[in-house]
Amino acid sequence: MATAPTSRKLNLTRDQLAAFLTDQQQIRQFELLFSTVDTIQVIVGTDFEYQADTAAANANNALAQISALAQETATEDAVLNAKVNQALSQLAFIAQETAINCALAENKANQALALVDKLNKAVEGLQMTPPPREFKRSRYGSFYDTTTQTATVINTATAITFNTTDLSQGVFLSTTSRVMVDTEGIYDFQISIQLDKTTGGTAEFYIWLRLNGVDVADSASQLRLQGNNAEVFAALNYFFDLKAGDYVEIMFSVTDLSVELLAVAASAPVPGIPSIILTVSNNIGGIQ
Numbered sequence: 001m002a003t004a005p006t007s008r009k010l011n012l013t014r015d016q017l018a019a020f021l022t023d024q025q026q027i028r029q030f031e032l033l034f035s036t037v038d039t040i041q042v043i044v045g046t047d048f049e050y051q052a053d054t055a056a057a058n059a060n061n062a063l064a065q066i067s068a069l070a071q072e073t074a075t076e077d078a079v080l081n082a083k084v085n086q087a088l089s090q091l092a093f094i095a096q097e098t099a100i101n102c103a104l105a106e107n108k109a110n111q112a113l114a115l116v117d118k119l120n121k122a123v124e125g126l127q128m129t130p131p132p133r134e135f136k137r138s139r140y141g142s143f144y145d146t147t148t149q150t151a152t153v154i155n156t157a158t159a160i161t162f163n164t165t166d167l168s169q170g171v172f173l174s175t176t177s178r179v180m181v182d183t184e185g186i187y188d189f190q191i192s193i194q195l196d197k198t199t200g201g202t203a204e205f206y207i208w209l210r211l212n213g214v215d216v217a218d219s220a221s222q223l224r225l226q227g228n229n230a231e232v233f234a235a236l237n238y239f240f241d242l243k244a245g246d247y248v249e250i251m252f253s254v255t256d257l258s259v260e261l262l263a264v265a266a267s268a269p270v271p272g273i274p275s276i277i278l279t280v281s282n283n284i285g286g287i288q
Contacts, residue, residue: 141171
């Protein structure tokens with residue numbers, strides 16, 4: 001028969017349990033288990049030996065469970081540590097990637113701010129600086145006639161003609177009497193004529209302008225010639241606001257057929273005298 005055992009406690013403290021158990025609930029379960037083992041009382045009487053063996057078997061079974069639980073806990077702890085390390089590595093990667101993205105975003109923001117600053121300066125410059133001035137494309141023409149021109153009927157509108165183009169850039173003769181422009185603008189027409197009367201008496205000479213076949217209001221001038229060989233020189237100018245394709249004509253009328261636009265051939269030292277000289281230019285518009 002077994003002798004009555006003395007009461008014995010398991011010599012595992014909380015700190016010792018914490019060496020292989022990381023969860024406080026597990027440590028508490030172990031402590032409760034140890035408490036159960038420690039409360040096993042010595043069984044006396046005729047069944048003492050059986051009870052003692054049973055108690056010993058229960059104790060050994062409890063210790064086996066403790067060992068298995070400790071081993072399982074250690075395994076789970078290793079898995080947990082691996083997962084923690086993996087999570088930390090992932091956090092480090094995310095932090096690094098975030099830092100790179102932040103740096104890129106900051107760089108782009110700085111570039112955008114620089115562009116905004118440059119645009120602001122450009123706008124300020126535009127506000128302070130007048131727009132660049134552009135010169136209109138020059139348009140001009142110079143024309144004259146080397147023949148004496150006469151009317152065939154008195155008091156009848158007759159177009160003055162030209163037989164020579166001296167200069168032409170965008171201003172040209174579309175017919176012998178029509179002066180046409182190819183560009184919109186304000187044009188200055190400078191006209192000079194040489195008049196003569198071949199018989200005695202008095203007669204009137206009238207001159208005016210036509211635009212696209214229509215007489216220009218208030219554009220006429222009058223000259224009175226008296227006596228034979230009464231040469232007269234006259235000059236005038238007129239501004240026209242023309243569109244591309246517009247044309248101008250110079251018209252005249254006489255009260256006596258002895259009045260004419262005289263052309264004289266060159267005679268040293270004097271060059272030839274055209275019956276009419278016309279110059280046209282669009283420099284009136286100037287700088288835009």
